[in-house]
Amino acid sequence: MKKAEIMIDQHFLTGDVDKRIFGSFIEHLGRAVYGGIYQEGSLLSDEQGFRKDTLKLVRELNVPIVRYPGGNFVSGFQWEDSVGPKSQRPARTELAWQVVETNQFGLNEFADWAKQAGSEVMMAVNLGTRGPADAKNLLEYCNFEGGTYYSDLRKAHGYDKPHNIKLWCLGNEMDGPWQMGHKTAVEYGRIASETGRMMKWLDPTIETVACGSSSLTMPTFGEWEYTVLNEAYEEVDYLSLHQYYSNEEHNTREFLGSSKGMDDFISGVVAICDAVKARKHHKKSINLSFDEWNVWYHSKEQDKKLVPWTQAPHQLEDVYNFEDALLVGSMLITLLRHADRVKIACMAQLVNVIAPIMTSDTGAWKQTIFYPFMHASAYGRGTVLNTLVKAPVYDTRQYGEVSELDSVCVWDQEHETLTIFAVNKNLEEDMEVQCDLRQFAGYQVKEHLVLTHEDLEAVNTETAPDTVAPSVSNATKLDQGHLETVLGKHSWNVIRLGK
Ligand code: AHR
Numbered sequence: 001m002k003k004a005e006i007m008i009d010q011h012f013l014t015g016d017v018d019k020r021i022f023g024s025f026i027e028h029l030g031r032a033v034y035g036g037i038y039q040e041g042s043l044l045s046d047e048q049g050f051r052k053d054t055l056k057l058v059r060e061l062n063v064p065i066v067r068y069p070g071g072n073f074v075s076g077f078q079w080e081d082s083v084g085p086k087s088q089r090p091a092r093t094e095l096a097w098q099v100v101e102t103n104q105f106g107l108n109e110f111a112d113w114a115k116q117a118g119s120e121v122m123m124a125v126n127l128g129t130r131g132p133a134d135a136k137n138l139l140e141y142c143n144f145e146g147g148t149y150y151s152d153l154r155k156a157h158g159y160d161k162p163h164n165i166k167l168w169c170l171g172n173e174m175d176g177p178w179q180m181g182h183k184t185a186v187e188y189g190r191i192a193s194e195t196g197r198m199m200k201w202l203d204p205t206i207e208t209v210a211c212g213s214s215s216l217t218m219p220t221f222g223e224w225e226y227t228v229l230n231e232a233y234e235e236v237d238y239l240s241l242h243q244y245y246s247n248e249e250h251n252t253r254e255f256l257g258s259s260k261g262m263d264d265f266i267s268g269v270v271a272i273c274d275a276v277k278a279r280k281h282h283k284k285s286i287n288l289s290f291d292e293w294n295v296w297y298h299s300k301e302q303d304k305k306l307v308p309w310t311q312a313p314h315q316l317e318d319v320y321n322f323e324d325a326l327l328v329g330s331m332l333i334t335l336l337r338h339a340d341r342v343k344i345a346c347m348a349q350l351v352n353v354i355a356p357i358m359t360s361d362t363g364a365w366k367q368t369i370f371y372p373f374m375h376a377s378a379y380g381r382g383t384v385l386n387t388l389v390k391a392p393v394y395d396t397r398q399y400g401e402v403s404e405l406d407s408v409c410v411w412d413q414e415h416e417t418l419t420i421f422a423v424n425k426n427l428e429e430d431m432e433v434q435c436d437l438r439q440f441a442g443y444q445v446k447e448h449l450v451l452t453h454e455d456l457e458a459v460n461t462e463t464a465p466d467t468v469a470p471s472v473s474n475a476t477k478l479d480q481g482h483l484e485t486v487l488g489k490h491s492w493n494v495i496r497l498g499k
Pocket of ligand 1: 027070071072073172173214292348349
């Protein structure tokens with residue numbers, strides 16, 4: 001059996017968890033909206049056409065904020081098409097995903113849906129084919145009380161009260177040549193700066209997110225972040241990071257090492273933000289919005305066969321297996337370990353499209369990756385402790401030395417709970433973990449939840465939805481402040497302690 005130790009000290013704190021790191025993402029893409037969260041005429045939907053079964057699972061997942069409406073989609077989005085009487089909304093060719101967008105679901109419906117889901121909206125503006133004036137008009141439509149053209153238009157559409165959206169993305173992946181209206185870093189930095197400035201003149205209470213690189217492997221990575229912030233530092237509150245991982249080469253050890261890649265990516269972007277801060281002698285720090293992260297590769301082959309210009313096709317419908325859930329757990333741990341600088345993160349996406357929730361015309365079910373997200377969002381609120389982990393390591397080609405144990409401890413001082421999230425990445429051996437908890441007098445083990453499966457490729461489907469599901473373990477003992485536990489080989493663990 002492998003051995004490891006987690007060293008915890010109450011006085012060494014990384015930072016408070018911003019609940020928005022448990023955010024998600026709904027894009028007008030595939031069946032995320034149509035057939036996912038919205039299906040008019042279905043027996044499973046309410047009077048507004050919102051799928052009740054999907055909403056139930058989204059509430060279970062506990063998602064405090066949802067990014068909308070894209071993604072690549074937003075770079076061609078004409079928001080005016082998506083509001084007002086549905087019979088008058090135009091169908092449009094949508095270039096990002098080569099489909100027809102009917103606009104039968106739009107931003108007002110999304111604001112209503114988000115309320116029902118218990119989520120805030122993180123709205124993206126189109127800086128691909130459009131610019132600052134349209135972004136300002138959209139903000140006026142959403143947030144201005146009344147008595148102006150766009151706020152009165154909202155009222156005329158049946159929404160008397162403003163939506164009061166506080167978080168705004170200034171475009172999406174503008175560094176990517178696949179993006180409509182793709183820009184150089186200087187071009188984007190300028191437009192982001194002007195857009196953010198005009199938007200904040202209209203509503204100084206909003207926060208803005210500028211586009212960072214669309215992945216760590218972009219040839220412009222680093223240069224892009226530095227230039228964009230150099231142009232737009234004043235008007236920007238957060239810089240975005242996007243990253244998807246894949247196991248196309250069927251090398252699970254390498255694949256599970258990806259969380260180390262994510263960790264390095266975050267540290268690198270923090271360093272760039274701080275370099276621009278220092279150069280500008282600025283007081284404000286730019287924090288991070290990791291607003292697209294997940295595993296994405298299972299659907300890539302089948303998506304090559306898609307016929308263009310259909311409506312809401314089965315697109316990006318990854319069926320996640322058990323090893324994907326392990327990496328998602330490790331990615332959540334990584335985000336938490338950077339709680340001092342990562343303030344927003346969105347798992348991409350939420351329903352049907354590379355998502356923890358799948359639907360058909362007859363029901364909705366949980367993919368494997370649903371569980372680590374649900375656990376982290378439920379029990380990962382509080383303050384992250386700056387722990388030291390002594391654990392065996394292994395070598396990877398892409399990420400160098402990787403720890404076999406990913407872990408993070410979150411302390412909720414107010415409710416007197418301490419939660420240890422841990423992934424044992426070893427594929428053959430269990431791991432015995434020790435932890436000195438004498439500073440947490442009176443704490444007891446409340447529960448040890450485990451997600452594991454003999455078959456790394458096991459999946460959940462509509463007919464077998466519980467193939468991969470969490471169970472309760474009794475492997476954790478706490479005796480006189482000394483915690484001892486066993487983490488099974490390839491397992492996700494949530495050890496909950498409290499008074
Ligand atoms: O989430 C799927 C796509 O991935 C998004 O539209 C885009 O921003 C990214 O490339």
